[in-house]
């Protein structure tokens with residue numbers, strides 16, 4: 001008979017061996033790309049993705065150190081992200097193929113890629129992530145309202161935004177102001193008033209419960225560990241359970257705001273907000289309640305986060321090039337009396353396009369999965385069920401498209417007059433040398449809206465203030481995720497009365 005002690009120690013040995021095997025198996029899956037991944041493209045070391053959590057390094061440094069050369073040479077690479085190995089491309093020809101062949105490179109957002117995660121619970125199955133017929137349905141409902149909209153709230157909010165900054169300067173002439181939180185409030189108010197039919201109240205209310213809630217859940221969603229290993233969201237970790245609950249609460253609160261504004265008083269029947277179109281589609285059963293909620297949430301999320309990033313980037317470049325670009329554009333807008341003409345100012349628009357090129361707000365997007373084994377370009381064989389994404393920063397800094405000065409901030413590259421600037425912008429998008437707004441059939445539906453918001457806010461800022469980068473602010477971009485200057489702080493100086501009080505509307 002085996003003694004209980006011997007039995008126990010044998011069991012311990014077996015458990016230890018199983019755990020060791022599991023550990024090595026998981027480590028192998030993280031360190032080495034799947035064996036059926038293409039050998040014709042390089043592998044970015046798995047640890048690269050963890051470096052910003054350990055060292056004081058931002059994503060532009062990371063790109064320059066680890067991705068620039070492989071992407072320049074091969075146009076594609078294998079990269080570990082989101083608990084799995086993926087293929088990321090930056091060569092315009094590869095982007096063109098991926099964007100065009102939607103059946104093979106099928107959209108597969110977080111709701112499919114990591115359905116157990118907090119981020120998937122947040123945005124669900126929406127117009128950006130959906131594929132095929134479902135996407136077509138969403139697009140047919142939402143496209144019109146995102147293309148035809150009333151810009152008036154942008155003007156009012158830009159003024160409110162500047163008033164808030166004026167108050168922060170107080171009775172001094174200038175002050176050092178961390179700008180991120182106010183930009184977020186502005187962008188939330190803009191998108192909620194222009195597309196959702198309610199006022200988020202970010203600029204008007206000092207304490208705003210919905211905003212507090214949003215800031216809180218964003219911290220949990222963009223937690224670096226869970227962003228890299230969303231797999232752990234399926235474990236019963238109390239903090240993550242709380243995050244799920246709070247995300248659900250936020251979604252319900254958002255819909256309830258829209259219900260109060262649009263549904264209860266039947267305003268949706270008369271208005272052309274995108275949210276009204278979604279409510280009508282829900283009422284006639286084209287979409288269900290979850291689809292309605294998912295799309296309302298994505299309108300708020302994409303509609304405020306992306307402009308927030310681009311505005312931060314624009315204010316950063318204007319601060320950095322205060323004596324040149326800021327000065328020149330201020331002179332240019334001084335003569336504008338008709339708001340519509342902002343879209344026709346060569347300096348303002350070439351500046352905006354260059355800012356978008358230099359720091360594309362959505363740096364890397366990996367949300368397509370191959371529906372079959374396929375060939376990318378002439379020699380990259382990709383197995384079925386592989387996640388494929390694109391690196392906007394890489395595409396926008398490719399020397400082949402943008403010349404040897406691709407890394408330089410050089411708005412002149414877009415042209416001197418509005419006709420050539422617009423032509424170059426369109427051509428850069430259609431050749432995918434510039435993919436910051438995607439392009440093709442799945443092109444961003446908010447580009448027109450976002451760019452109008454940028455022009456109007458920048459013009460108002462230039463009329464009110466002169467600014468440079470705060471001497472206390474360390475020039476650094478976000479370490480991971482969306483790309484923009486990290487916790488930007490500006491040295492804002494109030495401008496003389498004449499220019500600041502000039503009316504725009």
Ligand code: HEM
Nearest residue numbers: 128299302303306307361436437438442443444445446450
């Ligand atoms: C201003 C900065 C913005 C940038 C840089 C930007 C960028 C992008 C990109 C890269 C995509 C494609 C995503 C993918 O490949 O999965 C996209 C799609 C989309 N964006 Fe934007 N976006 C911006 C603003 C907005 C705004 C203000 C809205 C308004 C709600 C918006 C609504 C959308 C929608 C609805 C799609 C999905 C289009 C489709 O698949 O049919 N975007 N955007």
